[in-house]
Amino acid sequence: MPQLLLELFSEEIPARMQGQAAKDLERMVREHLAAAGFLPEALKTFAGPRRLTLVAEGLPLAQADRKEELKGPRVGAPQQAMDGFLRKAGLTQDQLVEQNGVWMAFVEKKGRPTAQIVAEMVEAIVRGFPWPKSMTWGTGKLRWVRPLKRILCVLDREVVPFSIDGVESGDVTEGHRFMGEAKPFVAKDFDEYVTGLEAHYVVLDVEERKARILEGCKTLCFARHLELVDDIGLLEEVAGLAEWPTPVLGDMDPSFLDLPPEVIRTSMRTHQKYFAVRKPGEAGLAPHFITVANIEAKDGGKVIAAGNAKVLSSRLADARFFWDEDVKTGFEPWLAKLDGVTFHAKLGTMAQRVERIVALAAEIAPLVRADVAKAKEAARLAKADLTSQMVGEFPELQGIMGGYYARHFGLDAEIAAAVQDHYKPQGPSDAVPTAPVSVAVALADKLDTLVGFFAIDEKPTGSKDPYALRRAALGVIRIILDNGLRLPLAKFGKDDLLAFFADRLKVTLKDQGKRHDLVDAVFALGDDDLVRIVARVEALDGFLKTDDGKNLLAGYKRASNILKAEEKKGPLPEGQAEEPAADSAAEVGLYQALRLLDRPLKDALAKEDFTGAMAQLAELRGPVDAYLDGVFVNDPEHRDNRLKTLAAVRAAMGQVADFGLVAG
Known part of the structure; x- marks a missing residue:
C-alpha cells in the first residue's frame, strides 16, 4: 500500500527540542489520520538539526465512504440549541431521527482522496505545532521554531500539492549545508530519501x-x-x-x-x-x-x-x-549574603532555610548515629557556596564546590563530605550518601523542603512539580532504605506528607516489581518506618505467590465479607470466642489453630521476622478453609461465637497487613 513521506525543513532546531518534536509530530499525525479513518501499518518520525521527518506505511489512496452518527439535543430542548446543531450538521430538522428522546443525525460522507486529507493535515500540524518557543520571520505570520524553508510531502511517489504561507510542498530536499555539492535532490519515497541524505552527508536517525x-x-x-x-x-x-x-x-x-x-x-x-x-x-x-x-x-x-x-x-x-x-x-561572607536571597516568599530567606536545616540535622543526627556538632556545622555551611562566584557561573556545581572549598580551608573531612553530598541523590542513577554526617544533612535538606512546601500547600499536582518535591521524597526514601535507617517519618511530617511518601514508595517498589496494593496494605497499619514497611511488603509479596497465601487471602475475603454483612445489621459481638463444642471439628480446628498461632505470630513480629510471620499465618489456611466450607455461621444458637472466631481470624491477619486492601 502507498507510503507517505513528510519532511519539514528549516533553519537549525535547538537540540533540546528535537526529541519532543519528533514525538509531537508522530502524535499529531496519528490523531489526524485516525480522525480520517486511517490506520497506518507503520509510522516513524525522525528529528535532526534542520529537519523533522515522518514516514507512514500502508495508507490507502482514498478514504472509504462513511456514515457518521451525530447526537443532537434532547427532544423538547430550546430552539436555539436545535438551530445550532442543525447548522453544525448542515441539515434540516426533518432529516433528524428521534431515538430515546434525543435527536440523531445520520450523515453519509463520501470518501475523499488521501492526498487532499494529507494536505489539510500537514497545514493544521504546521500551524498548530507545540514548539516551546517559536518565531515569525520576514513579512509572514507563520510561526515555526526557526524559519521554515521547504516541505517535502510525497504520497505513493507523487507530490501532495499545497502551500503554507508561500512555502510550496514538493519532492525536493537538501543535504549538508557545507559538505558535498550542497545541492537539492529529489526523493520520492523513504528509501530514496535516506540514500540521498547519506550521499549528501546527513545521518537521519x-x-x-x-x-x-x-x-x-x-x-x-x-x-x-x-x-x-x-x-x-x-x-x-x-x-x-x-x-x-x-x-x-x-x-x-x-x-x-x-x-x-x-x-x-x-x-x-x-x-x-x-x-x-x-x-x-x-x-x-x-x-x-x-x-x-x-x-x-x-x-x-x-x-x-x-x-x-x-x-x-x-x-x-x-x-x-x-x-x-x-x-x-570564604564561608562567613557567603553566609552573610544568604540573608538577601529569598528561598520562597512564604518560606523566608535562604538564611532562614539554613537555620531550619541546622535544627533538623541536629534532630536527625542521633537517629543516624552522626556527630551532632558536625552535622549542625555541615548544615550551616551547606548552602554557603550559592553566593560564591564559581556557583554563580556554574549553578550545577552547588554543593560540590562547597565541599572543595571546605577542604581547601582545612575543615573537618566529614563536614566537607556532608556539604558536598547534601543534594544527593538527585536522580535514580545518583549515588546515595552513606557517611552518617552526610546522611543527616542530606535528609535535613530534603525534609525541610518537603515539610515547608506541604505546609504552604504547594504540593505537586498532576505532572506539575515545580519544586521537585517528588524527587526530594524519593531521595529521602533511597537514603533511608539504602542505609537501613530506622527513621520515624511521622516525627517530621503530617498525614498528607506521609501519604505522599507512601505514593513515592509505591513508585520505588513498583520499579522493583512489587505491587502497589501491598504497599497500601502495609501502610494501613500506621507504620512510618520505611525499612520495616519494605520488609513487610517483601514478605507479603512472597507469601501471596504461594498456594497457601493465595488460598488464605481468599479465605480472608470470605470471612471479611461475612463480617461486613453482619455489621450492617448491627454491632458485632465483642470479646473472645469461647471454645466450641467438640462435635464441631471444623470449629474446634480453627479455634485451636488461632490459639496456637497467637504467641509465635507475636514473637515473629516483635523480631521483625515477617517471613516467619507469614509462615505462621500459612498454618491458618487449612482450618479457615474447613471452617468456611463446613460451618453455618448464622446459626442462631452459635452465631455470636462464630462471628467472634471470624473476627479473630481478621485480627490475627491484620497484625501483618490489611489484607482487605490486597487485590485478588
Whole structure:
C-alpha cells in the first residue's frame, strides 16, 4: 500500500527540542489520520538539526465512504440549541431521527482522496505545532521554531500539492549545508530519501548519530591510550547539533588540571559541548578533550582542535579566576549574603532555610548515629557556596564546590563530605550518601523542603512539580532504605506528607516489581518506618505467590465479607470466642489453630521476622478453609461465637497487613 513521506525543513532546531518534536509530530499525525479513518501499518518520525521527518506505511489512496452518527439535543430542548446543531450538521430538522428522546443525525460522507486529507493535515500540524518557543520571520505570520524553508510531502511517489504561507510542498530536499555539492535532490519515497541524505552527508536517525559519535570518540581514545568519560546527557545534546557528526581530539593546557575536575568538565560541557577524557585506571582527567564537528576536515581536524583548545583555555582561565576569588572570600561572607536571597516568599530567606536545616540535622543526627556538632556545622555551611562566584557561573556545581572549598580551608573531612553530598541523590542513577554526617544533612535538606512546601500547600499536582518535591521524597526514601535507617517519618511530617511518601514508595517498589496494593496494605497499619514497611511488603509479596497465601487471602475475603454483612445489621459481638463444642471439628480446628498461632505470630513480629510471620499465618489456611466450607455461621444458637472466631481470624491477619486492601 502507498507510503507517505513528510519532511519539514528549516533553519537549525535547538537540540533540546528535537526529541519532543519528533514525538509531537508522530502524535499529531496519528490523531489526524485516525480522525480520517486511517490506520497506518507503520509510522516513524525522525528529528535532526534542520529537519523533522515522518514516514507512514500502508495508507490507502482514498478514504472509504462513511456514515457518521451525530447526537443532537434532547427532544423538547430550546430552539436555539436545535438551530445550532442543525447548522453544525448542515441539515434540516426533518432529516433528524428521534431515538430515546434525543435527536440523531445520520450523515453519509463520501470518501475523499488521501492526498487532499494529507494536505489539510500537514497545514493544521504546521500551524498548530507545540514548539516551546517559536518565531515569525520576514513579512509572514507563520510561526515555526526557526524559519521554515521547504516541505517535502510525497504520497505513493507523487507530490501532495499545497502551500503554507508561500512555502510550496514538493519532492525536493537538501543535504549538508557545507559538505558535498550542497545541492537539492529529489526523493520520492523513504528509501530514496535516506540514500540521498547519506550521499549528501546527513545521518537521519538520531540513534545512528549517537552510535557514530561514541564509536568515533572511543577510536580516538584508543589511539592515544585514553578513556572517554561517559556523559549520556551530552551525547544526547551533541547528536542534535551535527548532521554528520565527526569527533575530533584536542589538547588542553595541562596547567588547568589543578582545578577541580567537576569545574573542568562543567566548563567543557556547558559552554563548549566537549567530552572529557582520562587515562584508564586514573581518577582525574587527562589534558585532552573531544569535540564533535559537523564536517570531515581535510586536515583531520587539526585546525578545529586548535581553535577549540584556545576557546577552552579562555573558559578555564575564567574558572580559575572564580576559584582564586572565592578562596579569598570564604564561608562567613557567603553566609552573610544568604540573608538577601529569598528561598520562597512564604518560606523566608535562604538564611532562614539554613537555620531550619541546622535544627533538623541536629534532630536527625542521633537517629543516624552522626556527630551532632558536625552535622549542625555541615548544615550551616551547606548552602554557603550559592553566593560564591564559581556557583554563580556554574549553578550545577552547588554543593560540590562547597565541599572543595571546605577542604581547601582545612575543615573537618566529614563536614566537607556532608556539604558536598547534601543534594544527593538527585536522580535514580545518583549515588546515595552513606557517611552518617552526610546522611543527616542530606535528609535535613530534603525534609525541610518537603515539610515547608506541604505546609504552604504547594504540593505537586498532576505532572506539575515545580519544586521537585517528588524527587526530594524519593531521595529521602533511597537514603533511608539504602542505609537501613530506622527513621520515624511521622516525627517530621503530617498525614498528607506521609501519604505522599507512601505514593513515592509505591513508585520505588513498583520499579522493583512489587505491587502497589501491598504497599497500601502495609501502610494501613500506621507504620512510618520505611525499612520495616519494605520488609513487610517483601514478605507479603512472597507469601501471596504461594498456594497457601493465595488460598488464605481468599479465605480472608470470605470471612471479611461475612463480617461486613453482619455489621450492617448491627454491632458485632465483642470479646473472645469461647471454645466450641467438640462435635464441631471444623470449629474446634480453627479455634485451636488461632490459639496456637497467637504467641509465635507475636514473637515473629516483635523480631521483625515477617517471613516467619507469614509462615505462621500459612498454618491458618487449612482450618479457615474447613471452617468456611463446613460451618453455618448464622446459626442462631452459635452465631455470636462464630462471628467472634471470624473476627479473630481478621485480627490475627491484620497484625501483618490489611489484607482487605490486597487485590485478588
